[in-house]
Amino acid sequence: MAHAIETHGLTRRFDDRVAVEGLSLTIEAGTVFGFLGPNGAGKTTTVRMLAALIAPTDGDAIVAGHTLGVDDTALRRSVGILTEQPGLYDRLSARQNLRYFARLYDLEPARVDSQVERYLQLLELWDRRDEPVGTFSKGMRQKLAIARALLHEPTVVFLDEPTAALDPEAARTVRDFVKGLRAEGRTIFLTTHNLPEADELCDSIGIFQRRLLRMGSPSELRAILFGAGTIVRVVGDAAPYVPVARSLPFVREVRTDGETLTVQLDDPDSRNPDLVDALRAAGARIRYVERLQHSLEDVYLRLVGGHE
């Protein structure tokens, strides 16, 4: 699969302060990449560099086939960006806002109106197309800003907090829309603080705090940080069965809490029958067995917490 974004040692300093340090990553085309990190971690600076809005101090990048700093105008034509603030002209209507940007993005005159209509329809704003944007709700403004980022059909789209401050229904619409973009083969670079959202949408995730702390798919990150695991609930106190579980060669760690045994082990799919057999042989009466599932929040907090 081709790479939509490739960076090597991308660095940005502001005077003495290093905002982004040696960022090297590769994002495959047609995937959703989640860029997670605390406030002030350098995420917006990274997005601005990759969208050719500001220049890196060091390092290089190829975005949508364009080398950063070589033909930035062409690069900007190939990417779409949803900025942290929607930044819309309140006095102009939704249609006038989009027409303005369609022309700035070099759309052929014949396509301007059809593209504007297409995205206003897709984002369910067509009925309000001629109303001033100043009368729009936060959710409608956000949807309009997303439409603006897509008008010129970019192959790479940067979305900075697309569902921040949206009500659940509007957030769901935006998430579904992002899934639709991925299905169209576009690459999405998603900056978010909403970890369940990142878990739902992203094929890969980079956890970032001035530099890239870790990158992988959500399940890879869980496995790397926490290993695989199984939760066994027994009848009565589980503590007597801890030594039994620990004696098994494939078990890495065992914790207990009341009736629950939490067992870290390699390859639960093939080892769980052996674990259950051993516990039953020791007299355990098993209520049920389930997969240990760490949230992305656990992953994030462990990585970011360890670097603060």
Added chain:
Amino acid sequence: MKKALVVLEKEFLELRLQRGLLFATLFLPPTMTAFAVLAFFAAGRFAANLNTGGVPLPPEFAGLSPQELGQAIVGRQFSVLFLLLPIFIPSVLASYAIVGEKRERTLEPVLATPIRTWELLLGKTLAALIPALAITIASATLFVVGVLSFAVSDRVRNLIVTPGWILAVLVDTPLLALIGVALIVVLSSRVNDPRTAQQFSAVLVVPVLALLFGQLAGVIVLGPALALGIGVILAAVAAGALWLAARLFQREVILTRWR
């Protein structure tokens, strides 16, 4: 260049939707001009007992009848209005076009498009200059027509509609307007309220007022040579101001340094 025109078109569209701004910039000057013509007309009719109270008058006013003197004083004072308009109008328009855009956070999405920063700056500058110059020249024409129609003598006409004044309107005012816009861009990097930018840019009025008082006191005679000389100085100042504005109006600077 094409995108500068797209920006210009959008600015005009926004201006049309801002009634207060539209009134202040486009309708107030002709109204003031009409008032100036009316005052000029009245001075020629009702200045029979004009008493200047010992205020020194320009030497070229010597020997004028009271009616002529009344019209000459009123006409001279109002003629300076057309040197002030090109400072005020573009400053107001540019303040809303640039500081307003900064405040609404609309600059970043615009800068994310393939537009070049000089195209954006050119579009914004033209959007402030074109209405300002159009309205100034239209108002000045109205004033000239009024002066030529209602002057009580040819001497009065020649004292007000002078080659120096015409040159100042045609050469100096566009340069003053350009300096006004450049100053707003420079101020935009520091202020977040269009009105603050306008207040700072009002400093440009000072040299024009000095010219007015100098003329009325007879110290300065605005002849063609002086108008052209001022034009040369203004051109140099405008070049410097535009250079500074262009340095500040860069993607990188706007996104990382403008506060």
